[in-house]
Amino acid sequence: MEYFVQQLINGLTLGSIYGLIAIGYTMVYGIIGMINFAHGDVFMIGAFIALAMFLILTTVLGFAFLPVVLLIVLIVAMFFTSAWGWTVERLAYRPLRGSFRLAPLITAIGMSIVLQNFVQITQGARVKPLPPQIQGGITLMEGSATGIVVQLSYMQIIIILTTVALMAGFTLLITRTPLGRAQRACEQDRKMAALLGINVDRTISLTFVMGAALAAVAGLMFVLLYGVIDFYIGFLAGVKAFTAAVLGGIGSLPGAMLGGLLIGLIEVFWSGYFSVEYKDVAAFSILAIVLIFLPSGLLGQPEVEKV
Amino acid sequence: MAMTGSNKAVAAQQNDPNSFAASVKDAAIAGLLVAVLGFFFIGIRTDIAPGGLDLKMRWGAWIISILVVFAGRLLLNLFVLRTDSPLTRKFADAMPSGTRFAGTGKWLMRALFAFALVLPFFFTTFFPGKDRQFIDLAILIMTYIMLGWGLNIVVGLAGLLDLGYVAFYAVGAYSFALLAQYLDIGFWFALPLAGILAACWGIVLGFPVLRLRGDYLAIVTLAFGEIIRVVLLNWYEFTNGPDGISGIPKPTFFGLELKRGEGGFADFFGIAYDPIQRFIFLYYIIFILALITNFVTMRLRRLPIGRAWEALREDEIACRSLGINTRNTKLTAFSIGAMFGGFAGSFFATRQGFISPESFTFLESAIILAIVVLGGLGSQVGVVIASVVMIGGIEMLRNLGFLQQVFGSGFDPVQYRMLIFGLAMVLIMVWKPRGLISTREPSVVLKEKKRIGADMVAQGEGH
Numbered sequence: 001m002e003y004f005v006q007q008l009i010n011g012l013t014l015g016s017i018y019g020l021i022a023i024g025y026t027m028v029y030g031i032i033g034m035i036n037f038a039h040g041d042v043f044m045i046g047a048f049i050a051l052a053m054f055l056i057l058t059t060v061l062g063f064a065f066l067p068v069v070l071l072i073v074l075i076v077a078m079f080f081t082s083a084w085g086w087t088v089e090r091l092a093y094r095p096l097r098g099s100f101r102l103a104p105l106i107t108a109i110g111m112s113i114v115l116q117n118f119v120q121i122t123q124g125a126r127v128k129p130l131p132p133q134i135q136g137g138i139t140l141m142e143g144s145a146t147g148i149v150v151q152l153s154y155m156q157i158i159i160i161l162t163t164v165a166l167m168a169g170f171t172l173l174i175t176r177t178p179l180g181r182a183q184r185a186c187e188q189d190r191k192m193a194a195l196l197g198i199n200v201d202r203t204i205s206l207t208f209v210m211g212a213a214l215a216a217v218a219g220l221m222f223v224l225l226y227g228v229i230d231f232y233i234g235f236l237a238g239v240k241a242f243t244a245a246v247l248g249g250i251g252s253l254p255g256a257m258l259g260g261l262l263i264g265l266i267e268v269f270w271s272g273y274f275s276v277e278y279k280d281v282a283a284f285s286i287l288a289i290v291l292i293f294l295p296s297g298l299l300g301q302p303e304v305e306k307v
Numbered sequence: 308m309a310m311t312g313s314n315k316a317v318a319a320q321q322n323d324p325n326s327f328a329a330s331v332k333d334a335a336i337a338g339l340l341v342a343v344l345g346f347f348f349i350g351i352r353t354d355i356a357p358g359g360l361d362l363k364m365r366w367g368a369w370i371i372s373i374l375v376v377f378a379g380r381l382l383l384n385l386f387v388l389r390t391d392s393p394l395t396r397k398f399a400d401a402m403p404s405g406t407r408f409a410g411t412g413k414w415l416m417r418a419l420f421a422f423a424l425v426l427p428f429f430f431t432t433f434f435p436g437k438d439r440q441f442i443d444l445a446i447l448i449m450t451y452i453m454l455g456w457g458l459n460i461v462v463g464l465a466g467l468l469d470l471g472y473v474a475f476y477a478v479g480a481y482s483f484a485l486l487a488q489y490l491d492i493g494f495w496f497a498l499p500l501a502g503i504l505a506a507c508w509g510i511v512l513g514f515p516v517l518r519l520r521g522d523y524l525a526i527v528t529l530a531f532g533e534i535i536r537v538v539l540l541n542w543y544e545f546t547n548g549p550d551g552i553s554g555i556p557k558p559t560f561f562g563l564e565l566k567r568g569e570g571g572f573a574d575f576f577g578i579a580y581d582p583i584q585r586f587i588f589l590y591y592i593i594f595i596l597a598l599i600t601n602f603v604t605m606r607l608r609r610l611p612i613g614r615a616w617e618a619l620r621e622d623e624i625a626c627r628s629l630g631i632n633t634r635n636t637k638l639t640a641f642s643i644g645a646m647f648g649g650f651a652g653s654f655f656a657t658r659q660g661f662i663s664p665e666s667f668t669f670l671e672s673a674i675i676l677a678i679v680v681l682g683g684l685g686s687q688v689g690v691v692i693a694s695v696v697m698i699g700g701i702e703m704l705r706n707l708g709f710l711q712q713v714f715g716s717g718f719d720p721v722q723y724r725m726l727i728f729g730l731a732m733v734l735i736m737v738w739k740p741r742g743l744i745s746t747r748e749p750s751v752v753l754k755e756k757k758r759i760g761a762d763m764v765a766q767g768e769g770h
Contacts, residue, residue: 292518
């Protein structure tokens with residue numbers, strides 16, 4: 001029982017990270033109908049920026065008050081990663097808008113290769129370890145028979161709270177602001193939206209920027225939670241986040257978050273109860289199963305086929 | 308919106324995108340963007356140091372990269388993008404257009420074929436010092452050509468976007484390696500078995516994804532490719548896991564081993580032994596395998612099944628309403644494509660003598676798909692050109708040692724291989740979204756054979 005609760009907490013934490021990345025996939029898919037293959041690598045870029053900024057603040061400038069440091073790192077990482085997201089869209093996707101469907105997929109894969117190798121060359125191929133910064137936590141329960149202690153660490157509290165806050169803010173942005181309205185309009189009908197005076201290119205760019213900003217948050221959390229990053233983390237995290245987006249129903253924002261949490265839980269429980277080696281197989285199998293039996297996902301709308 | 312005519316003229320003059328000021332402004336924006344993007348990556352490097360991580364500042368490299376991008380963008384603006392007479396127009400005029408290219412295409416193909424036929428002897432005659440290296444590269448390129456042609460059946464003809472093609476390559480390689488290890492079976496006997504096994508896997512993996520289209524199909528095939536790789540990696544007792552399988556037997560020439568001394572190939576024919584013979588032999592094996600792939604594809608295109616593939620690619624709904632069994636059509640495409648992947652895989656295993664799951668990552672799938680799409684979907688010559696350009700061009704980077712004198716001894720061009728590969732993928736796609744060979748020969752004609760322009764075909768839409 002205690003083991004179960006502990007795994008549940010770990011799964012929700014990991015799921016929050018997947019969910020934040022998944023939102024980037026789901027929004028881009030919703031608006032231009034393509035898989036942004038480079039999104040996982042944008043997440044990786046965000047993690048590297050967060051790590052570098054954290055080191056600048058703590059070792060070079062000598063800040064010691066952690067909450068302020070983390071807040072600054074968060075804002076800086078979001079800004080700089082957004083610039084990357086914007087550039088990826090501008091270089092690889094915008095020139096191919098209206099082209100046939102495979103072309104942007106190939107540039108997306110190309111961009112993913114470029115980002116990975118760019119980071120590998122400029123930052124080196126070795127993993128970057130960061131010692132745990134936030135320690136301690138709250139002991140929730142203690143199994144009298146098993147001796148297993150269920151702990152909710154401060155780190156996990158921060159991750160879950162940040163995710164909830166971001167999701168709330170993000171939902172407001174999409175449902176209540178002109179930008180969100182424009183974004184939803186483009187999602188429904190790009191041509192009509194353009195006729196009604198919406199700058200479609202700008203809206204799509206902003207979608208990439210928003211996705212990248214959320215991926216940056218996920219990157220920072222990943223650095224803090226695992227303490228180890230390398231240039232290759234984007235691929236697996238990207239595929240899993242995409243699985244989350246599909247599971248929740250692609251195009252649906254709450255679906256992406258729900259899917260992320262489910263994927264996080266499944267992965268953690270699979271490693272906890274079955275085998276760690278095959279946890280990726282579990283995630284990939286779920287992707288295949290969901291797509292085959294439930295193509296519109298849990299909260300998505302079934303695609304209507306027009307002839 | 309409510310501008311009067313004169314206002315518009317003034318505005319147009321101020322915002323003339325071809326003016327010098329606009330070019331400089333645009334270049335400045337590009338430079339600024341690089342400053343932002345590169346700040347944490349080029350300007351700063353985190354390194355592992357005793358007691359944690361260490362930061363290293365590289366402001367010189369950062370400023371140089373900004374200046375290079377600014378200057379490059381400015382020159383590009385002034386001479387190509389934002390000028391009334393772009394330099395590239397002259398090249399475009401000089402180059403034959405797609406339709407004029409049609410007649411030369413056949414000759415180009417024949418010339419390429421003739422060259423490929425004599426290639427090993429060409430290298431041994433004219434580059435005796437480097438022949439081994441060149442033939443090895445030719446083998447590599449030929450392997451990718453074969454893989455590209457195999458994938459072309461799935462993606463180019465049937466329009467099924469497969470991002471997990473490497474799975475079948477892996478199945479072929481591991482089939483041969485495991486058959487050789489456990490049952491002591493030689494290359495020529497294992498080759499058809501590997502192909503059949505890969506084809507079976509094609510059906511097994513193809514069956515569940517029949518309903519999926521386009522991007523969804525792509526991502527599920529990617530997932531399958533990764534599943535096979537992870538299983539190969541973790542099933543230690545059977546596949547030896549990450550350590551891989553070594554000591555895979557070499558192919559024999561009708562029972563003759565290509566080895567030194569008694570009973571070898573050279574001894575039997577009474578010629579002097581030379582290690583290059585083995586490379587030449589391997590080259591011809593993959594050359595013939597690739598030719599078989601091409602021949603089968605070309606013949607299948609004329610059969611009802613090939614026409615069904617192409618119909619499926621153009622419009623699945625129309626295809627189904629005409630009574631074509633889309634399930635079987637997709638499955639045959641998947642399994643035949645997989646079979647050639649399996650052949651190529653077992654060739655890869657015998658050539659390397661060692662395989663491990665490391666060789667079958669997603670990147671490999673991406674490279675093969677890139678070759679097919681960059682070459683122009685469905686075009687057999689396109690695959691050849693794309694393989695030579697992408698694989699050959701990238702391998703050539705290994706010979707750029709002289710650049711070390713320019714950039715210092717720490718500069719290693721090989722490091723930039725994949726970065727350049729990725730950039731080339733993006734640039735070629737942006738430049739020619741339909742691939743290098745974008746026109747197509749129709750497989751069925753009514754009266755007269757006409758080239759189909761790229762804008763006329765809906766190929767590869769995936770639905």
